[in-house]
Amino acid sequence: MIGAGIVLLAVGGVDLTRRSLTGLRRTVVLAALGLVLLIGSAGADAAVWSFVAVGVAAVWAAATPDRRGGRTGFWPVVLVAAVVTLAVALLGIRVAQGPLGDVWPSGSPLGAVSLDVAVLVVGALVFLLESGNVVVRIALRDGEVPVEERAATLKGGRLIGPIERVLVFALTLTGAFTLLAAVLAAKGIVRFPEISRDGEGASVPSTSSSAAS
Structure with missing residues (x-):
């Protein structure tokens, strides 16, 4: 290991x-x-x-x-x-x-x-x-995605993404699978409107804003 x-x-x-x-x-x-x-x-x-x-x-x-x-x-x-x-x-x-x-x-x-x-x-x-x-x-x-556009849309995702990954990793290590499922479900609910817009051919920034999370 x-x-x-x-x-x-x-x-x-x-x-x-x-x-x-x-x-x-x-x-x-x-x-x-x-x-x-x-x-x-x-x-x-x-x-x-x-x-x-x-x-x-x-x-x-x-x-x-x-x-x-x-x-x-x-x-x-x-x-x-x-x-x-x-x-x-x-x-x-x-x-x-x-x-x-x-x-x-x-x-x-x-x-x-x-x-x-x-x-x-x-x-x-x-x-x-x-x-x-x-x-x-x-x-x-x-x-x-153009550099200027990505810089404006990914600042939050670059911070939120690592926090989410570390949280999921910690919950997995501690065996808190119920809480892990709740976190993933909550994220899916929060992201559902954004995913729906992307599926309808919405703008690229919506996809980019979630790239790092």
Whole structure:
């Protein structure tokens, strides 16, 4: 599982960085993140997965659209999903989790989960924050929408979308399926008028405004 978490951390970290920074600062931050990822994974006896993660993140960054738009196929998403699934299948939850696993605070509330599971959960959360928006942009091909128009319509969605995804993820982890169903039903009710307009050939901004959520 830790391999999957490391890959998701790398991809999510790249997307958060390229959303917030440009130029030299972006390069410095990405280099620092890569170093931290290598040191941390080595401490958990999973250094090889840091190199896999860097490679996957580099392909992801080169192939997927950033906040300025762009078009790509769905294959980068399939690539990440395949690598993550392979990592879970190969490693699972390890008995020996390296020096970091030895010092993991098993006597605290954190001890309810192992280091491997904790890394996977954190990686999934980081991925959901911004990489989830990238996946939505790929799925909806919003590179077709003019940059100026999209900037005006997606500001709310870029914030609401990650909150919704993290909430759904948290409810799923805690087994609160009744509450999860209520949240999804409420979202469907709220979005029904917008979906109806889109189905009748309404304007593109309506579709774009929901792209990130």
